[in-house]
Amino acid sequence: MAKPNPQVEPIELHGDIWKHIRPGEVVLDAQGITKRYPGGVLANDHIDFKVRAGEIHAILGENGAGKTTLMSILFGLLQPDEGEIYVRGLKTRFRSPEDAIKMGIGMVHQHRKLIPAHSVLENILLGHPRSKGMMNLKLAEEEIMALAERYGFEIDPRAKVWQLTEGEKQVVEIVKALYRGAKILILDEPTSALTPLETDRLLESIENMTQDALGVVPFITHKLPVVLAISDEVTILRQGKVVDRLKTAGATEQILAQKMVGRPVIFELRKGPMEPGEPVLQVEGLTARNNKDVIALKNVSFTVREGEILGVAGVAGNGQHELAEVLFGLRELEGGRILFNGQDITGASVLERWQLGMGYTPSERTEVGSIPDFTLVENVAMNYYFDSRYNHRGFLDYKGLRGLTEEIIEEFDVATPGPDVKIQTLSGGNLQKIILGRVLSRQPKLVIANLPAQGLDVGATEFVQRKLLEARAQKAAVILISEDLDEILSLSDWIAPMYEGEIVAMIPGSEAKKDEIGAMIAGVHQEEGA
Amino acid sequence: MLPFLIRSLEAAMIFTFAGLGELVDQRSGILNVGLEGIMLFGATLGFIVAKTTGNYLLGFLVGIGIGALLGLLHGFFSITLGVDQVVSGMGIWIFGFGMTTYIGSPHTGPLGLDQLPTWFGISPFFFLAVIMVVLVWFVLAKTGFGLKIRSVGERPSVAEVSGISVTRIRYISVIFGGMMAGFAGAVYALYYNPVWNYNFLMGWGFISLALVFFSMWNPYILFGGAVLFGLLWQLALNPQMFFPGLASRYIWRMVPFIMTILVLVLISSKWFRSRWGATKPEALGRPYHKE
Amino acid sequence: MMTLGGYHIKLQRRTNLPGWKAAMISVLAVLFGLALFSLIFLQAGQDPVEIYRQIFKYAFFNSYGLGLTINRFIFLALASFAFIIPMRAGLWNIGMPGQLYLGVLAAFGVAYLFGGKAGNLSAPGVVIIPLMILAAMIAGGLFGAISGFLKGKWNVNEIVVTMMLNFIAFYLVAFMIKDGGPFMNLGGRGESFELPEAARAPMTGDFPITLWFVFILTIVLAVLFARMSLGYQIKAFGKSPMAARYAGVKPFFIAVLVFALGGAIAGLAGYHYFAAVPGVYKIARTYGYFGDLSFYGVICGLISLGNPIATLIIALLFGGLSIGGRYAQGKLHLGFGVDFALMGVLMISLVAFQFFYNYQILITKKEKRLDVAVSD
Numbered sequence A: 001m002a003k004p005n006p007q008v009e010p011i012e013l014h015g016d017i018w019k020h021i022r023p024g025e026v027v028l029d030a031q032g033i034t035k036r037y038p039g040g041v042l043a044n045d046h047i048d049f050k051v052r053a054g055e056i057h058a059i060l061g062e063n064g065a066g067k068t069t070l071m072s073i074l075f076g077l078l079q080p081d082e083g084e085i086y087v088r089g090l091k092t093r094f095r096s097p098e099d100a101i102k103m104g105i106g107m108v109h110q111h112r113k114l115i116p117a118h119s120v121l122e123n124i125l126l127g128h129p130r131s132k133g134m135m136n137l138k139l140a141e142e143e144i145m146a147l148a149e150r151y152g153f154e155i156d157p158r159a160k161v162w163q164l165t166e167g168e169k170q171v172v173e174i175v176k177a178l179y180r181g182a183k184i185l186i187l188d189e190p191t192s193a194l195t196p197l198e199t200d201r202l203l204e205s206i207e208n209m210t211q212d213a214l215g216v217v218p219f220i221t222h223k224l225p226v227v228l229a230i231s232d233e234v235t236i237l238r239q240g241k242v243v244d245r246l247k248t249a250g251a252t253e254q255i256l257a258q259k260m261v262g263r264p265v266i267f268e269l270r271k272g273p274m275e276p277g278e279p280v281l282q283v284e285g286l287t288a289r290n291n292k293d294v295i296a297l298k299n300v301s302f303t304v305r306e307g308e309i310l311g312v313a314g315v316a317g318n319g320q321h322e323l324a325e326v327l328f329g330l331r332e333l334e335g336g337r338i339l340f341n342g343q344d345i346t347g348a349s350v351l352e353r354w355q356l357g358m359g360y361t362p363s364e365r366t367e368v369g370s371i372p373d374f375t376l377v378e379n380v381a382m383n384y385y386f387d388s389r390y391n392h393r394g395f396l397d398y399k400g401l402r403g404l405t406e407e408i409i410e411e412f413d414v415a416t417p418g419p420d421v422k423i424q425t426l427s428g429g430n431l432q433k434i435i436l437g438r439v440l441s442r443q444p445k446l447v448i449a450n451l452p453a454q455g456l457d458v459g460a461t462e463f464v465q466r467k468l469l470e471a472r473a474q475k476a477a478v479i480l481i482s483e484d485l486d487e488i489l490s491l492s493d494w495i496a497p498m499y500e501g502e503i504v505a506m507i508p509g510s511e512a513k514k515d516e517i518g519a520m521i522a523g524v525h526q527e528e529g530a
Numbered sequence B: 001m002l003p004f005l006i007r008s009l010e011a012a013m014i015f016t017f018a019g020l021g022e023l024v025d026q027r028s029g030i031l032n033v034g035l036e037g038i039m040l041f042g043a044t045l046g047f048i049v050a051k052t053t054g055n056y057l058l059g060f061l062v063g064i065g066i067g068a069l070l071g072l073l074h075g076f077f078s079i080t081l082g083v084d085q086v087v088s089g090m091g092i093w094i095f096g097f098g099m100t101t102y103i104g105s106p107h108t109g110p111l112g113l114d115q116l117p118t119w120f121g122i123s124p125f126f127f128l129a130v131i132m133v134v135l136v137w138f139v140l141a142k143t144g145f146g147l148k149i150r151s152v153g154e155r156p157s158v159a160e161v162s163g164i165s166v167t168r169i170r171y172i173s174v175i176f177g178g179m180m181a182g183f184a185g186a187v188y189a190l191y192y193n194p195v196w197n198y199n200f201l202m203g204w205g206f207i208s209l210a211l212v213f214f215s216m217w218n219p220y221i222l223f224g225g226a227v228l229f230g231l232l233w234q235l236a237l238n239p240q241m242f243f244p245g246l247a248s249r250y251i252w253r254m255v256p257f258i259m260t261i262l263v264l265v266l267i268s269s270k271w272f273r274s275r276w277g278a279t280k281p282e283a284l285g286r287p288y289h290k291e
Numbered sequence C: 001m002m003t004l005g006g007y008h009i010k011l012q013r014r015t016n017l018p019g020w021k022a023a024m025i026s027v028l029a030v031l032f033g034l035a036l037f038s039l040i041f042l043q044a045g046q047d048p049v050e051i052y053r054q055i056f057k058y059a060f061f062n063s064y065g066l067g068l069t070i071n072r073f074i075f076l077a078l079a080s081f082a083f084i085i086p087m088r089a090g091l092w093n094i095g096m097p098g099q100l101y102l103g104v105l106a107a108f109g110v111a112y113l114f115g116g117k118a119g120n121l122s123a124p125g126v127v128i129i130p131l132m133i134l135a136a137m138i139a140g141g142l143f144g145a146i147s148g149f150l151k152g153k154w155n156v157n158e159i160v161v162t163m164m165l166n167f168i169a170f171y172l173v174a175f176m177i178k179d180g181g182p183f184m185n186l187g188g189r190g191e192s193f194e195l196p197e198a199a200r201a202p203m204t205g206d207f208p209i210t211l212w213f214v215f216i217l218t219i220v221l222a223v224l225f226a227r228m229s230l231g232y233q234i235k236a237f238g239k240s241p242m243a244a245r246y247a248g249v250k251p252f253f254i255a256v257l258v259f260a261l262g263g264a265i266a267g268l269a270g271y272h273y274f275a276a277v278p279g280v281y282k283i284a285r286t287y288g289y290f291g292d293l294s295f296y297g298v299i300c301g302l303i304s305l306g307n308p309i310a311t312l313i314i315a316l317l318f319g320g321l322s323i324g325g326r327y328a329q330g331k332l333h334l335g336f337g338v339d340f341a342l343m344g345v346l347m348i349s350l351v352a353f354q355f356f357y358n359y360q361i362l363i364t365k366k367e368k369r370l371d372v373a374v375s376d
Helices: A067-074 A097-102 A120-125 A137-151 A166-179 A196-211 A224-230 A253-261 A320-328 A350-356 A365-369 A376-383 A398-411 A428-440 A458-473 A485-491 A514-521 B002-027 B035-053 B056-080 B085-107 B124-142 B144-154 B156-161 B166-192 B204-214 B219-237 B249-253 B255-268 B270-279 C019-043 C048-061 C063-088 C096-113 C125-154 C158-177 C210-227 C229-239 C241-246 C251-275 C287-293 C296-304 C308-332 C338-358
Strands: A026-036 A042-052 A057-061 A082-087 A090-092 A105-108 A184-188 A219-221 A233-238 A241-247 A279-289 A295-305 A309-313 A335-340 A358-361 A446-450 A477-482 A494-499 C002-004 C007-013 C359-365
Touching (some): A026 A067, A042 A057, A042 A082, A042 A241, A057 A224, A067 A105, A067 A184, A105 A166, A120 A137, A120 A166, A120 B144, A137 A166, A137 A196, A166 A184, A196 A224, A224 A253, A241 A253, A279 A320, A279 A477, A295 A320, A295 A335, A309 A514, A320 A358, A320 A477, A376 A428, A376 C229, A398 A428, A428 A446, A428 A458, A458 A477, A458 A485, A477 A485, A485 A514, A494 A514, B002 B035, B002 B144, B002 B166, B002 B219, B035 B056, B035 B085, B035 B204, B056 B166, B056 C338, B085 C338, B124 B144, B144 B156, B144 B166, B166 B204, B204 B219, B204 C158, B219 B249, B249 B255, B249 C158, B255 B270, B255 C158, C019 C048, C019 C296, C019 C308, C019 C338, C048 C063, C048 C308, C063 C096, C063 C229, C063 C251, C063 C287, C063 C308, C096 C125, C096 C158, C096 C251, C096 C287, C125 C158, C158 C287, C210 C308, C229 C241, C229 C251, C241 C251, C251 C287, C296 C308, C296 C338, C308 C338, C338 C359
Parallel strands (some): A057 A233, A105 A184, A184 A219, A309 A477, A358 A446, A446 A477
Antiparallel strands (some): A026 A042, A082 A090, A233 A241, A279 A295, A279 A335, C002 C007
């Protein structure tokens, strides 16, 4: 385990508050934190926890358990309704992130808080005292490189952020927080977007920071193996309350999961055997560019058959998103052909694809998959306004659509007061369920599911996965795009890891091994890894 | 020929002032389509004040002042009240257009004061415009404050968690934009075309808006575009200098407007689009909500 | 969140806006605007209540004034529809002036082709009039479609384009009616020739047939948006272009369609004012004034939130205010442009009230957790 480079000293920004820290000392003490949202939802219910210097204290909980709210409060993005926060014994109130930063709290967010168009240096300097007046870029660059070296990070200050991988962006954010003098580092879902290799490197760096006796790092994660591997102590949240606090040493995944969800959790999803049928989708040589006009798909070819699930695995930004869009006609193809049931649909419009029997659940549920200001019925109409069952000579049969919506609500267990409320009132899980229900109700022959279970809690995830398996059992072809290797492994008949716009291999589900796939999506070549 | 060029540059300076203000504004993420309304107000009130008091300085100050106030109003609507920025901008435009038609009508006609002095035959405001171009570029590109403005316009949530008050930065930008627009209007009414008539700005505010898009938010390109349009405008007014008898004067008056449309089409073409898309402030026009 | 006395006052984003609440806010916005506007009367040393009384009396209860009001109502309703159709698609059509100018030119062009300039028509009115109306709609529609095409194909900003087209059309009209242009009347007065009687729009009772166009369009638009697939597609596109595209709606088609429809209706507005209003029947020297008046359509559209029936009511109100305002302007020797000032004040009041469409005010008692919500 590497130690921080003693030659390089970090910059001290906060004066007396952080002098003479003893390892094991309580540096952050949150007591009775309570936060209520409009509508009466209690996001945080009298939460207490303590963070000690040199320790890694993980916060674990399902989506909606209140983790994000808690961390936002600790970072000054939200104000608690009740409760106190003590930093090294000093009672403090964070009215804005600026207050939190001044007290030595740094945060690295789940969804990168960086400006893609700016350089690494500009991003790190943003808001930093060093950037007052005319920016002294040279001095800042030196200090930042020194800091990075101390903890073993590699960064290129001149690179533009949009060019970096997720792992590299995260490093930038960490360095940014440290450069601002953070002594307590809050990491929000730090490993969710990383390859297994990057995850290991991150965990090593975190160890480094704790060795420095000052960097203290609470985790927030629902990746149970990571929690066990790295943390010293775990606080478990459920429905806004602290349900337990344990030393990680004696815990197992089962115990943690049970406490998170409140009931025993089954980790295996049963997938029945299926005889694959006729090819439904054949793509040859697909090439396309992304929004930055860089080639994102390079000569992709594959076939999917009836009753098969093709799992496209990979870390975000390797072309999966562009693949989904190209298949559905939402992005221009620069080269290649798409054959659907033997028919060349390369030039077909989006509407034609729906009508021919393709279906797509996008990853952007509120921007693309649904219209927030429309009611549930109007949202369901998105896939039916052209359908002659509900469109009679240009007039829409809203009554019939309402009935259809009610059916979908029931079959997909959507929690909502009724079909006439606006869809923005639905929680993430329910929104995804109704989108999925809407698409699957058309009984498409091909379903493209882009990150269908992302951000959903265990219950909703299970439901979504079950529905995809049902579609498969009904002889649909399914393309599942996911960043969750466990999900890919448990659902797919074939696995196609993607890296930098190319499909690295086509591996039968039964033969796939997790670390092999993990290496492929990280760009490690077969020759080296095996 | 020389007077033609000078008038062109003088028109350019007005486009530049209005355009620079809007450029800074847009860099911070606020779209103000009501530019023409603010310019009309700055022009009309500045004109009235100067005419009734005989004092030029007062006229300019009032123009700048009303511009700042309208900028503040736009900011209040779109930042604090969360009204859609285009609705607010359109509101400011119709408000300006409607009110100035009424307020200015008793003062229809020439200003009646001695013309402002010139340096080397051209208005000193031209040199001011050039200095402002360099100044705006410098602040945006080289100072910490400029970095803050740019960041707020790209990803306000990032700026917020870096400890920057997005609201404060945007208010400053929008007020600055308003001041510049009001000033541009005052220069128009007090120097360039000191004869009041209803809607006498002839769409210059909208042209300046188009110039900001065209400039890809670069002050130097903005200035170049402003000069180009200044020349075009003079051409439209004096076609006989180059094309005597070619067409009715009314057809010629259409030229700058046709060119503006063509310019906008040009920057939407594929070649331009990727470069333009890369420089566009990502958060332009989108409201920022703290939670 | 503020605290006042023993109460918390909090602003909260709305999740739902029932129709009656929206209507209430709109009404408040108009009242507020009128109240604000009365400052102008105060400045002129008059009693605002008395002025408003006179305005309404003239506009709605005086037979001559009512006639003017109805004619203006028709014009404003059409201008509003021209704005509303693109508005529901999330696009801004401020090109009504230009589109109506083109409509007028086309209508007068038809009359011209049939010898109207000289006064001897070579075909009966029954042939010419429908052709004029059709020409107005087609010309306005095509002119509007330019903006729609540019937006749909290349995402060119429609606000600037429609505004530029306004100026272009303005000069086109000037070209046609001044300085010896083709439509200039024989007396050389810088305005167009007068329409011979047979080419004038027929009247039903005291009002031109264009009144019926308004009613027909109201029904058509109401049905379109409430019940038809096309209306659904337009609304979806207006709410979320990306989601609509995902659902198979074609952005190019929608953009061109809504601008063509809007432009056609604006062309009709032009036809109405210059070929159907008694006493006009020509393109006056002050045609620009009417072009600019069509911007009222923007305000009507925003207040009515795109609802065609509400638009009728508001257009009637504004028609009355506009006519009554001119009357008051004359009587009180207020400066020219009182109705424009009114336009400005109403617009800014409306923008301010937009806030209430999006947020509601919650007042809760401080100590107890009783949510006594007094929402707006």
